[in-house]
Amino acid sequence: MQLVSTIIIIGGVAILAFLGFNSGGDDDSEESGISKVCNFTSDPTLPEVKEYPKKxxxxxxxxxxxxxQLACKPESFGYSIEEGNSIFEDVDFPSCKKLYPGKHAAKIDLVQNVFIMNCSGKYVLGPNEESFGKQEFTTPLTKYIKPVPLSNEEYAISTCSSDSEGFFEIVDYVNRVKPKSLTRAKKTLQYEPINIAMVVLDSVSRRSFYRKLNKTVSYLNNLDENVFDFKIHNVMGEYSAESFMPTFFGDLAFSRLDDDEMEGDKFYEKSIWKFMHERGFVTYMASDCCGNDLSAFIGSSPKVDHKIGSFYCAGEKYYNFHNNAKKQRCIGQKNAHKYMLDYLLDFSENYKEVSRFSYVHLNTAHEGSGTVIKTLDDDLVDFLTKLMNRKEKTVLFLMGDHGMRYGSWFTKMDGSHEHRLPLLIMYQSKEMERTQPDSPIFLRHNMNRLTSKFDLHTTLVDLAGKSFFPKNSFNQSKCSTSHRYETYNLFQEAIPDNRTCTDVGIPLFWCACMPFEENPDLIDTEESYSLVDEIILKLNEYTISPINTERTICQKLFRDKILSVSSQSSGIEHYHKFKFNTSQSEKAMFEALVLISDTKIRKRLRDGFGSNAYYFDDKQYMKIMYIKRLDAYAGVCKDLSDMKGIDPMFCICQDIDKIKENEPVIVQELYDKHKVIVSNLTCEQACSELKLDCDEFAVDLYRHCRDVDKGVCQECEETKGLSFPEYFEGKCKLSDYNTFSCTEERDMEALCFCKKI
Known part of the structure; x- marks a missing residue:
């Protein structure tokens, strides 16, 4: 992706437009125009925090x-439980060991520094020095005869099978202590060791974490220590780079490196690992991707002490491993991600005399089905159990880089906010809490305020530099992150309630709490009419079959009234939020957000409703960000829409009698799911006794006597107007505008409409 050079101004601060990377801007050049004077100070006053549920x-x-009362309060935090479960199938996966059983063994013996197998198979060893980036794994297979002397290799892949194309069932991956790294850390360590681990779950929103990782959530809920769940952790852009770059470097200008620029460590002098190396830390970084996701921005050989990279290129060769695959990814008898987690545990133990920093990027959920994330659950519980059983000062960031970019991420607000609000859960051990006893108060306050990756950088800097900075003075750590945006140490500073996306450099396009101003002057204008007509045109495209519109269940929609217009502009981007209704329904009310851009919208961001040229005064580009219904739309129309594969949010149904003529099969299926009974109980009770649900909306199906089973009504009368579906001594009375309540008490028998659960 190319970097767009357009600069937009928000609140007097220059940031890059959404069409490229939000790549910050602090650099050392005089031409940058950014002041090097940092006047941020910190207020260590404890905030008032009400008691929140610990679960x-x-x-x-x-x-x-x-x-x-917050300036940043998202309208949506993502899909509802029901909607999320309907979009993302719940799939259980077997263990890799069950899929690929094997009795033989092989291991790297660090004491003898040899590789040993208990069979005469074949093997391949990892390289002496790891690097990141797309690379072809060319190390040849070797037949095993006797113990193999090693140099600095940390992994071996092997098999006892004689089949040259067979599965390599045995994998051993070890962490070797590097004496030079250990010596350096001991010399610079000035206080009790601390273990800081960042475990990044790619493409995992906060809500997808809760939907799919039930065992992990249960484990965290059973911990004695406090676990802090950040609700408004907003992305700084679309891609992973806009997550890890501000975390590693703070407010640094960056763009994607060309292939010939990827060697080495491009920003070592400003990196968090250099800062930590100077303060008694050894460092570890890993990503389960044989690609340039990291190397295209930080270089292929960051100067961390330990890396995992080429292993997953070997996985591509010997296991058909691909990090975007919509299937379980086994390497040997473990899920691919588990090697990085196990390595982190060994790394934590082997360097326990000094401080440690780990960054592990797991791509397990980086795929389109939303199901493979389940393979993380058992492995995360195992990892967390072992990490948290270590009796030492530990800080864990369990986080997403961004949420999902699949499904309805650019047609519904809930979908787009799943992307904008990734996971951030922070944990500190009791040993760590003793060194900063007020931290739980700050964390409980901050977990319900807007946070960004810049705050994580400031927090890391302060955690690593505690013995170097004056007590209760964080201006050095704040200024090391940015001279433009005020950031906060999440453990020891309170984020103000009036913080906005602009305050922290989050582009408006990616903000989950975009501020709008009511603009009544725009309601009755040709431009607003034109834009709402474009929205309705898109609704009709989604709900009406272009082949035969007579066989659809949805009506063709036409604009009735624009009820309100709210707007927000920032340079080349102009956002308009419309509330409107259509002439096909008095009750239905829609809301839509539209972006009008002065420049062409890049291809990736045309997902969902697409983007098209828009002509009013001048040529611009239009993108519908989302459309949603503001009224309740449950009932028969929703059921029929679901059965036809139409999003019920967008559909206003035709008259039920017309649908019966055009779609008799699906209407009959709906009748088959219902049962009309007679009872003097509340209908909720009566249906429950039959293990059915009461359906208040089913009266729309039963507007004629012919719709009711003859065994229920001996006689039936049809009326017009509003009335309750009556029953008396075998006689029924139905109206085409019935009212019906599942919970209404009655002292005589009446009709109940039940539905299969």
Missing amino acids: LSLLDDEMQVWPL
């Missing part, structure tokens, strides 16, 4: 954030 819960975001 983690998916819907805590709405319950805890919406009542607060």
Whole structure:
């Protein structure tokens, strides 16, 4: 992706437009125009924090954030439980060991520094020095005869099978202590060792974490120590680079490196690992991707002490491993991601005399089905159990780089906010909490405020530099992150309630709490009419079959009234939020957000409703960001839409009698799911006794006597107007505008409409 040079101004601060990377801007050149004077100070005053439930819960975001008076308060935190479960199938996966059983063994013996197998198979060893980036794994297979002397290799892949194309079932990956790294860390360590681990789950939003990793959530809920769940951790852009670059370097200008620029460590002098090397840390970085996701931005050989990179290129060769595959990814008898987690545990133990920093990037959930994430659950519980059983000062960041970019991420607000609000859970051990006893108060406050990756950089700098900075003064760590945006140490500073995306450099396009101003002057204008007509045209494309519109269940929609217009502009980007209704329904109300851009919208961001040239005064480009319904649309129309594969949010159904003529098969299927009974109980109770649900909306199906089973009504009368579906001594009375309640008490028999669960 090319870097767009356009600069936009928000609140007097220059940031890059959404069409390219939000790549920050602090650099050492005089031409940058950025002041090197940093006047940020810190207020260590403890915030007032009400008691929150200690149990983690998916819907805590709405319950805890919406009542607060915040400048940044997302309208949505992602898919509802029901919607998420309907979009992303729940799939269970077997263990890799069950899929690929094997009795033989092979291992790297670090004491003898040899590789040993208990069979006469074949093997391949890893390189002496690891690097990141797309690379062809060319090390040849060797037949095993006797123990193999080693140099610095850390992994071996082997098989006892004689089949040259067979599965390599045995993998051993070890962490070798590097004496030079250990010596350096001991010399610079000035306080008790600390273990800082960042475990990044690529493409995992906060809500997808709760939907799919039930065992991990349960484990965290059973911990004695506090676990802090950040609800408004906003992305700084679309891609992983806009997550790890500000985390590693703070507010640094960056762009994608060309292939011939990827060698070495491009930003070592400004890196978090250099900062930590100077303060008694050894460092470890890993990514389960044989690609340039990391190397295209930081270089192929960052000067961390330990890396895992080429192993996954070997995985491509010998296991058909691909990090975007919509299937379980086994390497040997373990899930591919587990090698990085196990290595982190060995690394933590082997260097326990000094401080440690780990960054592990897991791509397990980076795929389009939303199911493979489940393979993480058992492995995460195993990893967390072992890490948290270590009796030492430990800080864990369990986080996403961004949420999912699949499904309805650019047609619905819920989908787009799944991307904008990735996971961030922070944990500190009891040993760590004793060194900063007020930290739980700050963390409980901050977990319900807007945070960004810049805050993580500031927090890391302060955690690593505690013995170097004056007590209760964080201006050095804040200024090391950015001279433009004020950032916060999440453990020891309170984020203000009035913080906005602009304050922290988050582009408006990616902000989950974009501010809007009501603009009544735009309601009755030709431009607004034109834009709303474009929105309705898109709705009709989604709901009406272009081949035979008479066989659809949805009506063709036409604009009735524009109810309100809210706007926000930033340079080349102009956002308009419309609320409107259509002439096909008095009750239905829609909301849509539209972007009008002065420049062409890049291809990736045309997902969803697409983008097209838009002509009003001048040529611009239009993108519908999302469309949603503001009214309740449950009922028969929703059921029929679901059965036809139409999004019920976009559909206003035709008259039920017309649908019966055009779609008799699906209407009959809906009748088959219902049962009309007679009872003097509440219908909720009566249906429950039959192990059915009461369906208040089913009266729309039963507007004629012919719709009711003859065994229910001996006689039936049809009326017009509003009435309850009556029953008396075998006689039924139905109306085409029935009212019906599942919970209404009655002292005589009446009709109930039940539905199969």
